[in-house]
Amino acid sequence: MNALQLFKCLADDTRLKSVVLIHTFGEACVCELMETLKLDQPKTSRHLASLRKCNILLDERRGKWVYYRLHPELPAWAKSVIASASESNSEGFETSLATFKQCQLNGSDCCN
Template sequence: MTPLALFKCLSDETRARAALLVVQEGELCVCELVCALDDSQPKVSRHLAQLRACGLLLDRRQGQWVYYKLNPDLAPWVHDVLMTTLEANSEWLEQDRARLGQMGDRPVRAAACC
């Protein structure tokens, strides 16, 4: 991934917030991201598809649910940029993290989501 590709991929606020939440949590289900981002499922799914298409995130299916995680094959500098951004801007995601923390019935990774 080139710097241009990374920054283009993260140039939308919804994509940037989703990516950083995934980095922070390790893995999130679409339903968790919908709750955290306080947005519609189609919009969140569209942005997640773009993050997957650019190679930043990987998805996996568990039954009917889709989970997203950071692509482990990314160059170390990409991880560094994301971690630095996350650590230096924690207040930017404060409301997203609060909504995620208040989400009832968060999925259990070995069980069905929502």
């Protein structure tokens, strides 16, 4: 992966927010991202598939749902870019972070 590929993959608001949420919380279920981003399942899954194709995310099926985390083989410089974007722009993601946190506190309510 080179810088151009990374930035192209993150150039969409939904994909960027998804990566920031996953970076911040360690992993995210499709249902949590749907609730947080106010998107339907096909659209959410399409964006996540794009990030998986870019090798930014790795997925794991657990029953009915798929969970995503940052790809462990993501280059250190790319992880640093994602971490910096997440930490330096938290006010831009404040609503999404709060909604995601609330979804996690509600447990499985988001995934029903």
